[in-house]
Amino acid sequence: MILELDCGNSFIKWRVIDNAQLVALAGGVVGSDEELITALQATAGLALRQCRLVSVRSDDETRALTGRLQEVFGVSCACASPALEMAGVRNGYSEYQRLGLDRWLAVLGAYHIARKPCLVLDLGTAVTSDLVTADGEHLGGFICPGMPLMRNQLRTHTRRIRYDDEAAEKALLDMAPGRSTVEAVERGCLLMLRGFVQAQIELAAEHLGEEFEVFLTGGDALLVRDVLPRARVLPDLVFAGLAIACPLH
């Protein structure tokens, strides 16, 4: 079995796949290294042979996690690393090492699946957009705060914006003008997010022509799905790219 990890800024997404790399056997989302160890220990019949991961955390944090996995499960981890060119895609950053590895892998995964121009949107702690042309040229992209960052900035920098997560979830069931603080803030932030992704569609048409695929991933992907009816929602897009960047034998 192979353990795959996507270590984001707030959460670690994990899954275990079979040695033939065909089926996902288990998976989840956890908030810390120790929570990951606990979740894996609770997975029945676990027999890890290898691990591959992508991390946008600091090298120290990533090393601490790979050290723990070696210690507890005896597996060594292959880590995705930056590349100027891979699997027919050319990194568009002027300093290619600076492009977030989660973005790079999502782009590799999307281009591998579509083989045509792609717009790749990832909605997590941060929201990212990346554009790739028909011949695999990554044009670069955009980064803006995601829902968790937007709402927390408002909560942190105002005196009277306070509400809990349960109220937040309920507020998004409707998009009418808010009649409470929680409705006003949650719906306002969601409108910003929807505006951002709609602007990306216009930009993509400008830079890629009308014929492009839209890929949508990340924990908050479903929040914008109804304004992007043509998007392919692929929660495992980063893992698709990870398999390309870190092939295991």
Ligand SMILES: Nc1ncnc2c1ncn2[C@@H]1O[C@H](COP(=O)(O)OP(=O)(O)OP(=O)(O)O)[C@@H](O)[C@H]1O
């Ligand atoms: N099962 C889940 N567990 C945790 N967060 C979830 C889940 N489903 C949806 N979310 C939402 O997804 C968002 C986090 O997205 P995601 O997990 O893709 O990114 P992240 O790891 O926090 O950050 P990054 O963008 O750096 O990868 C949060 O707003 C959270 O509310």
Ligand SMILES: CC(C)(CO)[C@@H](O)C(=O)NCCC(=O)O
């Ligand atoms: C933008 C995030 C935080 C999204 O997870 C990550 O891709 C990252 O840390 N990127 C480095 C900066 C950049 O991509 O330009």
Ligand SMILES: [K+]
């Ligand atoms: K991510």
